[in-house]
Amino acid sequence: MPQMPEGLQGPVQLGEALTVEEQSAVDAVRDAIKNSGSVANDILGKLLTLDAAMIGGGVVIAKGEVFPVWWAAVVMTLLLVSLGAALSGLWPLADKPDPGSCEDVLHFQNRVRESVYRKVDAMRLSAAFLCIALVMAVSGVALRGTGAF
Secondary structure, eight states: OOOOOOOOOOOOOOOOOHHHHHHHHHHHHHHHHHHHHHHHHHHHHHHHHHHHHHHHHHHHOOSSSOOOOOHHHHHHHHHHHHHHHHHHHHOOOOOOTTTOOOOHHHHHHHHHHHHHHHHHHHHHHHHHHHHHHHHHHHHHHHHHHHHHH
């Protein structure tokens, strides 16, 4: 009788193989996880580029002429946090499983799934800080136009 790898729990299915429909559903889930990781990487890369461009443009353009320096510092800080979140989502996995060890392979598969969730969380965080920075920048320009600064 097959033994479960140490540390894993749950029922072991013995008996008949998966049907064609069941196997295609399992393959579709695996493909979706793989594809969502590459899509998340693409979006994080675009957020990273956008953050870097806005930081560079903000340093050159908004040196106290568009809105006060302290306002620009707040906007730049928000953009740097967005940049850091995008970079953290792009950080690769450091694990290299031993293909001969079932336990290592299962652990690696779980880490890949967790990395997709981490990428999505980083993408949301980066996009949120980018949006907040944009709202702050636009409101700073609007307040400057009304003479509030």
